[in-house]
Amino acid sequence: MKKGYYGTFGGQFVPELLMPPLIELEKAYRDILPSKPFQDELGALLRDYVGRPSPLYRCPNLSRRLGFDLWLKREDLNHSGAHKINNTMGQGLLTRHMGKRVLLAETGAGQHGVATATAAAMLGLDCVVYMGAVDVHRQSLNVKRMELMGATVHPVESGTKTLKDATNAALRHWIAEQRDTHYCIGSVVGPHPFPALVRDLQAVISKEARAQFLEATGALPDYVVACCGGGSNAMGAFHHFIPDASVKLVAVEAGGSGEPGCHHSAAIGKGTPGVLHGMHTELIQTADGQIEPSHSIAAGLDYPGVGPEHAWLAESGRAHYGLVHDADALDAFKVLSREEGIIPALESSHALAWVLRHHDEIPAGATVMVCLSGRGDKDLDIMQEMGLL
Amino acid sequence: MNESRLEQRIRAAMAKGRKALIPFLPAGYPDLERFWDELAALDAGGADIIEIGVPFSDPVADGPVVERASLHCLELGVSLAWIIAELKKRRASIGAEIVLMGYMNPFLQYGFERLAADAADAGVAGLIIPDLPYEEAMDVKRTLGARGIDLVYLVGLNTEGERLAMYAADAAGFAYFVSVLGTTGVRETLPEEITAKLAAAKKTFRVPLALGFGIKTPEQLAAYGDDLDAVVFGSALIRHIEEGGTAAEFMRRWA
Ligand SMILES: Cc1ncc(COP(=O)(O)O)c(C=O)c1O
Numbered sequence: 001m002k003k004g005y006y007g008t009f010g011g012q013f014v015p016e017l018l019m020p021p022l023i024e025l026e027k028a029y030r031d032i033l034p035s036k037p038f039q040d041e042l043g044a045l046l047r048d049y050v051g052r053p054s055p056l057y058r059c060p061n062l063s064r065r066l067g068f069d070l071w072l073k074r075e076d077l078n079h080s081g082a083h084k085i086n087n088t089m090g091q092g093l094l095t096r097h098m099g100k101r102v103l104l105a106e107t108g109a110g111q112h113g114v115a116t117a118t119a120a121a122m123l124g125l126d127c128v129v130y131m132g133a134v135d136v137h138r139q140s141l142n143v144k145r146m147e148l149m150g151a152t153v154h155p156v157e158s159g160t161k162t163l164k165d166a167t168n169a170a171l172r173h174w175i176a177e178q179r180d181t182h183y184c185i186g187s188v189v190g191p192h193p194f195p196a197l198v199r200d201l202q203a204v205i206s207k208e209a210r211a212q213f214l215e216a217t218g219a220l221p222d223y224v225v226a227c228c229g230g231g232s233n234a235m236g237a238f239h240h241f242i243p244d245a246s247v248k249l250v251a252v253e254a255g256g257s258g259e260p261g262c263h264h265s266a267a268i269g270k271g272t273p274g275v276l277h278g279m280h281t282e283l284i285q286t287a288d289g290q291i292e293p294s295h296s297i298a299a300g301l302d303y304p305g306v307g308p309e310h311a312w313l314a315e316s317g318r319a320h321y322g323l324v325h326d327a328d329a330l331d332a333f334k335v336l337s338r339e340e341g342i343i344p345a346l347e348s349s350h351a352l353a354w355v356l357r358h359h360d361e362i363p364a365g366a367t368v369m370v371c372l373s374g375r376g377d378k379d380l381d382i383m384q385e386m387g388l389l
Numbered sequence: 390m391n392e393s394r395l396e397q398r399i400r401a402a403m404a405k406g407r408k409a410l411i412p413f414l415p416a417g418y419p420d421l422e423r424f425w426d427e428l429a430a431l432d433a434g435g436a437d438i439i440e441i442g443v444p445f446s447d448p449v450a451d452g453p454v455v456e457r458a459s460l461h462c463l464e465l466g467v468s469l470a471w472i473i474a475e476l477k478k479r480r481a482s483i484g485a486e487i488v489l490m491g492y493m494n495p496f497l498q499y500g501f502e503r504l505a506a507d508a509a510d511a512g513v514a515g516l517i518i519p520d521l522p523y524e525e526a527m528d529v530k531r532t533l534g535a536r537g538i539d540l541v542y543l544v545g546l547n548t549e550g551e552r553l554a555m556y557a558a559d560a561a562g563f564a565y566f567v568s569v570l571g572t573t574g575v576r577e578t579l580p581e582e583i584t585a586k587l588a589a590a591k592k593t594f595r596v597p598l599a600l601g602f603g604i605k606t607p608e609q610l611a612a613y614g615d616d617l618d619a620v621v622f623g624s625a626l627i628r629h630i631e632e633g634g635t636a637a638e639f640m641r642r643w644a
Contacts, residue, residue: 002524013493013520015450017545017570019552158456164447171449176571178547275493275520276447288468289498290446 004192006312012191014278018171021178022191024098029193032097033090033200045089049122050079052086052204056212056369061339066359068366071221072342073209075233075373082345082374083202083233084115088184090201092119095182102126102181106170108135108163109299110142111374112186117151119184127151128181130169132162135299138382160293163303167277187230188307191278195307202236209369210240217367225250226371227350228321229265229301231310233373238319249319251310252354254296258325263295267306268314268321281308297326298346299382300374328353330388333376345374346383393539394514395562398437398486399597399619408610410435410643411599412636413490413623415442415458417467419630425479427636434640436485440517440621441476443469443491450519452574454624454631469499473511480512488541488562490517501532509536515562517541523555534561546570546586557593563619564594568602575624576603584612591616607643 003026004010012022032038046052054077059070075083092103103120105127107113113129120127129146133155136143143153159165174183188195188202206224213221224241226234228251241247256264264270264284271282276291284292284304294304313319329346332353337343344352351370355362362368383389402409412431417424431439444459444467451459469491476487489508496504496518508516516533518526518540530540539562544553547570556564566587568579583600591598600610601621610620622643629639 012522012524014522015519015567016522016543016548016552016556017450017567019522019524020547020549158453159446159460168447168449172452172572175450176569178570275497277449278520283494285494285498287498288470289495290463291494 004196006309007315008273009279009281009308009311010192010195011280012278013275013280014171014191015175017175018178018191021174022193025197026193028094028098029197032094033197038093038097042090042093045093046086046204050085050089051077053208053212054078056209056216059340065339067364068362068368070355071367071369072372073205073237073369075205075371076342076344076348076375080115080118081378082111082115083205083236084112084186085118086204086236087186087198087201087232088112088115088119091182091184091197092123092125095125095184096123098182100180100182102128102177103184104128104170104173104177104181105130105184105186106163106166107131107186108166108302109378110135110139110146111300111378113151113153114142114145116184117146117149120151121149128173129153130156130166130173132156132160132166134161135163135166139299141381142378164291171277187232188235188309189230189277189279189305195279195309198232199235199239199309202232203239205233205236205371206238206240209237213367213369219367220244220247221369222246222366223248223250223362223368224371225252225351225355225368227252227301227347227373228306228310229254229303229347230305231307233371235307235309237371238313242318249313250322250354251319252322252324252350254298254301254329254350255323255325256295258327263293265294265296265301265303266323267304268310269323273311276305279305279308281305282311297329298350300345300347301350322354324350324353324357328357332356342372343376344372345376346379348373349376393562394486395438395488395539395541396596399563402437403597403618408617409437409597409599409619411438411440411601411619411621412436412626412640413440413442413621414626414636415444415455415462416472417444417462417465418458418627421465421467425475427630428483430636431640432483432485434637435644436640437619438486438488440488440490440623441472443472443489443495445492445495448492450572452572452624454575454627455573458627469495473507476513477511486514487512488515488517489513490519493518493520501529505533505536505538509538513538515539515541517543517565519543523552523559530559530561541565543567544590546580546582553590553593557595560594560596563597563599564590565621566590566598566600568600568604571602573602573624575605575628579603579609587613587616
């Protein structure tokens, strides 16, 4: 029986050899994750170690300039600097409850790798990370951070040597080491139950934000805007607002340089349905079904697919999928730094850039929440190297 | 129901007291012309069934040898449409049965209705799709089956009990037993647990059982006796060709 579908998207397109560990994980997702002892333990870790709840902050200077209220959900203030840790602490704890002792991860820029290494160190698990050889060079500081926390980082030399190939390598490793290893996937992607599991772990973002809005303003926001690579911070920011029909949900994909024919990461905006990494979803691919290289100035958005629930939210019309090019994201990066003293991740800058680009469509007095998925310190080196600072 | 051509072919080899030979070669390897010559040599060299690999950019069930070969073929411009068109021209001269082995996405983009018709027309007897487990396989299996094409299932060392029975109840052509918890690639020694697991699979499946992944020499199979009806070899063949050898030489080891 088919499982894990959002409309026609999702499913479990993996070798049979991975079905037993996926079925084991489905059981843990169903039985362990919602249990009170697990939720209590996770809640305490998120509070004491990660620093949750993250603040919901109204930007005074930009709000004045824009004529509507711009609020930031400050995931950048989490321990290790991004929303990624909401997922890795949850999956790490689940790994311990399943009686496994190794956390396996793929990483692009290294943010998810760092968050996994962090959780593994804290929870006393071993950690193995696959990272494209190109990214190992581009993000050597993150490799050092992972290694400092005890992770073993394997450079991946196959294919395009970036995130999609690191994901292939992690899946291969999991086939061989499934007995004592949990694959801690980094976004709401992959075969069922990963998209649901990662969404539930990231949903803490919208759970807190919804209550924080009601408390601070007595009303729900008019817009919730988040950047979308694999789509985990966006799914987390959307989840508890989905039943609230008045709340407009906007996910922002990376459009690359914007030149005609440029590489990009807009799987929903410009892709077509297909199967990759265990899921049926929107993909950047050729007419023959070969996966094409993606590109974004934000390494964390540089992925040719997207989570299946997003493909469905787009098809159903519940969420809008916008596009932001590299230059606009850079501009937003500088604007937030300068105006509010907050240096955002280049990924999160895409969400902010969408708001800045569309400010004249947003009614005066509206409330807009941007999920500030991570802090931008990690991007300074590469931006300096590219002459962008 | 007509007996499957793949099953018939394996049973014919078994009747002669030998295991059926199933070489795997990625379409277009080592180049677009020579591929068809090597295919003919595999056929002449005693192959009962030939698996033609349909290259994909992201082959998660494969090790470095098959992945490298597949990416090379993609660079040469190999597509599923090319494979089917070229195969159709040559099918009458090939004695072995033909199976296409490839990942879900290129098949999906071609469209399964169209694929079933075109592949049947080109004389294809089966498909193997390593990233299509039982849960997702039903529609595809029905569409292919309507044109007389078997969807061959893969099982492995961790396919046990109910799952093994589930596959067995629905198997067509043959069952492909993966020898390792891992990817394709030559291995000097195979896991010891294979012996017991193969015996269990042999008892469960009505269709013949083929062993694949990591197989290099006939000596590796001696231990399994009659629990094994066929053998698949891919990486060892690719490596042999990579190192300057030919399919004809490779088949001499086996025939
Ligand atoms: C700060 C930040 N935001 C967003 C993303 C994109 O991931 P997702 O779309 O899963 O939230 C990443 C990925 O590395 C990231 O580091």
